[in-house]
Amino acid sequence: MKTENQITDPDRFYDELSTLHASLNAESSADLNARLVLILANQIGDNSVLSECLALAASSGN
Amino acid sequence: MTEQIESGYELPVFPYKRPPELSGLPGQVSIVIVGGGLAGLTLAADLSIRGIPFVLVDEDDTVGVRGASSRGIVYAQKSLEIFARLGIYDRLAQKGVAWSVGRSLRGDRDVIYEFDAAGQTHSEQPPFLNIQQFYIEWYLVERIMELGVGELRWKNKVAHAEAHDDVTHLVIDTPDGRYELHADWVVDCSGLASNLREKLGLQTHPEKGTERWCISDVRFKKELPLERWTWVESPVNNNRAVWQHPMADGVWRIDFQMELDADVDYISRPDVCTERVRRLLGDEFPFELVWVGPWASRTHLLDNFRHKRVLFAGDSAHVFPPLGGRGGNSGIQDADNLGWKLALVVKGKAPVSLLDSYNLERRPAAIHNTLLATRSVRFLSPVSAGQRCLRRAAMDLARRHDFARKMINTGRLSDPFRYQDSPISADAGESVANVTLQLKTGSRVALVDLARANQLLVFTGGDVAIPEALKDQQVFRVGAGTRWDINDHEGLVSAALGLQEGMVVVVRPDLHILVRSNDASILTRATRNVLLVE
Numbered sequence: 063m064k065t066e067n068q069i070t071d072p073d074r075f076y077d078e079l080s081t082l083h084a085s086l087n088a089e090s091s092a093d094l095n096a097r098l099v100l101i102l103a104n105q106i107g108d109n110s111v112l113s114e115c116l117a118l119a120a121s122s123g124n
Numbered sequence: 125m126t127e128q129i130e131s132g133y134e135l136p137v138f139p140y141k142r143p144p145e146l147s148g149l150p151g152q153v154s155i156v157i158v159g160g161g162l163a164g165l166t167l168a169a170d171l172s173i174r175g176i177p178f179v180l181v182d183e184d185d186t187v188g189v190r191g192a193s194s195r196g197i198v199y200a201q202k203s204l205e206i207f208a209r210l211g212i213y214d215r216l217a218q219k220g221v222a223w224s225v226g227r228s229l230r231g232d233r234d235v236i237y238e239f240d241a242a243g244q245t246h247s248e249q250p251p252f253l254n255i256q257q258f259y260i261e262w263y264l265v266e267r268i269m270e271l272g273v274g275e276l277r278w279k280n281k282v283a284h285a286e287a288h289d290d291v292t293h294l295v296i297d298t299p300d301g302r303y304e305l306h307a308d309w310v311v312d313c314s315g316l317a318s319n320l321r322e323k324l325g326l327q328t329h330p331e332k333g334t335e336r337w338c339i340s341d342v343r344f345k346k347e348l349p350l351e352r353w354t355w356v357e358s359p360v361n362n363n364r365a366v367w368q369h370p371m372a373d374g375v376w377r378i379d380f381q382m383e384l385d386a387d388v389d390y391i392s393r394p395d396v397c398t399e400r401v402r403r404l405l406g407d408e409f410p411f412e413l414v415w416v417g418p419w420a421s422r423t424h425l426l427d428n429f430r431h432k433r434v435l436f437a438g439d440s441a442h443v444f445p446p447l448g449g450r451g452g453n454s455g456i457q458d459a460d461n462l463g464w465k466l467a468l469v470v471k472g473k474a475p476v477s478l479l480d481s482y483n484l485e486r487r488p489a490a491i492h493n494t495l496l497a498t499r500s501v502r503f504l505s506p507v508s509a510g511q512r513c514l515r516r517a518a519m520d521l522a523r524r525h526d527f528a529r530k531m532i533n534t535g536r537l538s539d540p541f542r543y544q545d546s547p548i549s550a551d552a553g554e555s556v557a558n559v560t561l562q563l564k565t566g567s568r569v570a571l572v573d574l575a576r577a578n579q580l581l582v583f584t585g586g587d588v589a590i591p592e593a594l595k596d597q598q599v600f601r602v603g604a605g606t607r608w609d610i611n612d613h614e615g616l617v618s619a620a621l622g623l624q625e626g627m628v629v630v631v632r633p634d635l636h637i638l639v640r641s642n643d644a645s646i647l648t649r650a651t652r653n654v655l656l657v658e
């Protein structure tokens with residue numbers, strides 16, 4: 063798993079994702095994020111890397 | 125009180141005979157099999173094929189546990205290959221329904237996922253055959269009786285047991301009274317609530333789950349494709365899962381997922397179930413309920429499938445949720461793993477330590493089955509909004525995208541386990557498909573036809589010298605052309621074995637690979653793990 067920035071244009075990605083969420087209610091946002099998780103997970107592919115990402119996500123909330 | 129359903133089946137009744145030991149001393153026997161279900165009868169048939177006498181005791185005098193219930197119905201290719209070796213496959217193929225296509229639907233008819241398991245191996249057997257469990261047990265009993273090597277004792281129930289280091293004492297109840305058997309080896313195949321296992325005080329770590337299913341066998345004439353259909357969220361079942369399978373005799377098996385902790389008596393009431401089936405089939409098709417039964421999930425697992433001179437197979441050793449049809453299949457494959465080992469040990473051709481490999485191979489298989497079945501249960505019973513949301517995402521993406529389809533989990537069907545942590549099949553241990561072989565004589569046989577002798581099967585890629593330790597086993601030189609023991613002109617046999625030019629592949633009688641090598645010392649060491657040879 064990499065945590066140094068890999069995204070070519072981080073602001074652009076953040077903005078595109080925000081745009082998608084702008085007009086959605088909580089449930090639709092959750093559905094969108096869930097679909098996105100599965101789509102992005104498939105881009106990564108490797109189970110060990112995915113497990114590390116899940117662990118990081120689980121421990122990063124406040 | 126309870127409504128009787130006419131199943132229309134007449135199950136056989138086997139004769140009870142007064143055991144000779146009732147009038148005298150305890151009987152001394154080599155092998156006792158306790159329980160005449162799938163595991164016990166598969167083992168008994170296998171020992172019969174191998175010429176090894178045994179006594180099988182069963183507390184009942186028929187097949188099927190609760191009348192003509194379908195119970196385990198999906199038999200995977202590996203199990204079918206085992207039945208081919210035992211000589212009942214042709215009967216099963218005539219009676220049952222072979223299938224390879226499965227579909228997962230959403231709502232009424234939206235197909236979100238489909239697979240066709242055909243063509244993945246070159247086995248002579250299909251990917252799956254559906255048939256009611258009592259038919260398999262019935263045919264196995266008749267085969268065992270036909271072979272006449274072992275003894276089947278009906279209405280004999282194990283009341284008590286004492287396990288010693290070199291013998292097991294069994295106390296057995298019959299309609300005429302109680303007697304004792306002293307056995308060199310006992311194989312307990314008496315199921316989930318095994319009295320023998322309880323009497324030995326062995327821990328299974330049982331856990332009851334909240335999952336409930338209603339299983340129904342339904343006879344109707346609606347023309348449906350001979351495929352396995354599953355719904356994750358069926359509109360006729362309160363958006364819970366439904367499985368629909370064809371079986372023998374135009375009877376279909378329909379499983380309904382019920383609410384967690386549902387009252388099992390209520391969900392399996394015939395009128396309640398009838399209403400559910402009517403919603404699924406529609407009003408225009410008359411149907412009759414052949415059998416209804418509830419299922420409550422539980423798991424258990426023995427710490428060791430061997431305890432002194434007692435070995436455990438099937439549900440007595442391991443239980444997990446029925447999703448994916450791994451229970452019956454793994455009991456059959458436990459018996460398959462054990463039969464040839466027990467035969468060699470009893471004949472003095474193998475060290476007793478070979479039987480420890482049974483536990484070291486089949487217990488990991490049971491753990492694997494439990495893991496996969498549990499994952500299916502979790503997919504089908506999301507416990508939080510977040511889990512429901514995740515499942516919705518997978519289903520939304522599945523119709524168009526392969527990666528999401530792979531996550532739709534209504535049960536992962538049984539496939540043969542690879543014994544990668546086995547002390548005897550390290551680095552190998554995968555199962556070979558039951559391929560057709562063309563022999564030098566011109567005749568064609570199946571791989572299982574070579575696996576009935578109490579010997580290893582040795583395949584060489586071309587002319588390769590084999591070590592002394594393997595000289596008395598069945599040796600086949602494989603190549604393209606009629607001068608070879610196996611004429612592999614299409615290369616399918618070599619592909620199935622993973623056999624390359626100059627290599628030797630040794631296959632066990634259960635068709636799992638023992639070793640693959642061209643190094644004489646590796647081949648010899650692997651052989652010595654299994655056989656008592658110089």
